[in-house]
Amino acid sequence: MELPLSGIRVLDLSQVMAGPFCTMLLGDMGADVIKVEPPGTGDQTRASMGYRLKGNDSNGFLQLNRNKRSIELDLKNDAGRGVLYELVKTSDVLVENSRPGVAQRLGFDYRTVAALNPRLVYASISGFGQTGPWSQRPGFDMIAQAMSGVMSTAGHKGGVPVRNSISIADLGAGLMALYGIQSALIGRAASGRGQYVDASLFDAALSLSIWEIAEYWSTGESPQPMGSANRMSAPYQVVHAQDGYFVIGAANQKLWLLLCDVMGRADLVDDPRFVDNISRLANREALISELENTFETDRVSHWVEKLLDVGVPCGPLYDYRQALDSDHVRARNMVMSTRHPVEGDLKLIGYPVKLSDTPQQLRRAPPLLGEHTEEILASLGFSKSDVQTLREQGVFGAAEGAAGNVHK
Template structure:
């Protein structure tokens, strides 16, 4: 019986920054062997993206690189290409996020590598995909948020377009890559054949428009920026309490009736302007002003207790300090600590994946650049003299 879900799967990870490394970290958490490939000295830009740093390691790099081995190799040399070709023959997946055409120029395109290993799953992550008029453009999360429509619906009319507080299109694309890779591995177990996965940040971001995108396709109406309000549900937004900010998310008319009783205004639920969600959406501004005035009369803790007693979805807007102390997250092991050979204990956000028989595991700290190069090359049959010579020549 396997001790982890992806035990025995080897993934050759040629990605850097966030989308690809986030994908491979998730697969590593699930037990796959991840070999992170960088240029000699380390070429993942996030190693230097700081402050903050934990000693000499950037917090950014730490967030997406645990459970990996590190191999440094110069892909522009014949020796570097040979090393990758040998690893491909012993790997299940190769993951890259170079610009379209780069892998082919390196002699490592899909058509060549599948000849070496017909079982190979080849996953390419680019800004705009490997087809279409934008295929050669570089893609960065911020640019993709702008182009995809996500920024056009984030913020309010006063703020103008806003990006999300994290690189959400990188995260989404990393998750889609995980889904695609695991689907291809599952299909391979039936067909015995590998395949190529072509993912783009742009496609992934547009897919995240979900109901707002559907609203537009159905009506042709350009959505307004509603800030912290919901396009289709009211009240489903932020409110000020007497001492802070909070979110109320009323999902149906029954919950709205309970909310009106909590507020001491049961007649609001019978008011023709507000009795159904459709009417509340039509009269959003009027209802919001009434509710906001009522919420200002009590503290957040009071509304939290009242709403939870009536099973009305409620959440205080918490700072990260409050999130860090939340007992629910500690019970779920969403903050973990990992020993690092140079920087002592490193604290990280844990995995949300809870598998009952094959749980995720923290097996290795985010590696130093080239930390495992010699061991990997020895396993491929290279001798110490060759490895030493290549290191002097900066080929590894």
């Protein structure tokens, strides 16, 4: 069976993380994603995100751009914009993440391209959205985390504010844009028209702060950092055993009683400090101290096995090596490999969602810069002489697929 988005063409004019993550997920579902890149340099992530393997494209770029084709286009060039307009006429979705106003200045804003293709779903991803007093500020994940309040609750009480190591604002914005795009595509089936999708890193980070905002609106006090603890239930955090750390989630009264039973700590059940979840939240530090006094009498593996046997959620604290090497990751196909023309065998993160009837396919390795330029132009009806003329006009790079991918 065809993938759900087979027949959908996506123009990816985005760079770095939020936009490329969004368009990669669309590609994984079958969309034909055409990555439009500046000649010579391409997506900033090709060169700027460190950690290279054999070629000059960073592994960060490779992890965000599978199932895409690449075309080089200089959008500051009239002829380059002309090619883009031809692509727009044959596309269903356009994704861009320039600062508000840049797309209009370069001639590919929503009003301009929607006049060419009223069915186009156009998604803009920016730091703070297209409206509001902060809309013109540069948008980076850390800035969105800081200004949304996310960093104010990260780390430990009294410590330096900490950025969440996962780029939740960037990746969250990509997911929110994906949600908007697919909703607009469904709506288009009835209306016959596309629409504009405005997603931002700031809005995404704020919208994911559900427990924290709930606490603020309930108490009138801004939430404070709590380390690994959960602000809605206890015990629900990292704890220390004899040989290391593990996590427990005794998030309701039934699980709390099971935990006490496994630990042999019937005294905690009747302790007025811990009699219910509200009490345990109010006395969290004393609670964790009591638990760790017992946990530190034996190893992590002992406690995890005993707790799982009775249904108390828990797990060892793994690093990425341990997680990626686990049997579960293998069973879930969360590490895939593909053949890349420069890198050879290339590992990629697997699909985070599995479809039963139309499982995703790794159809294309991450593209070399401009690798599909001539192929895409030919599909639009450009002849070889047309391509040569465009090349002479500086619309794209001199050597297809060469820039940024030279072997060390």
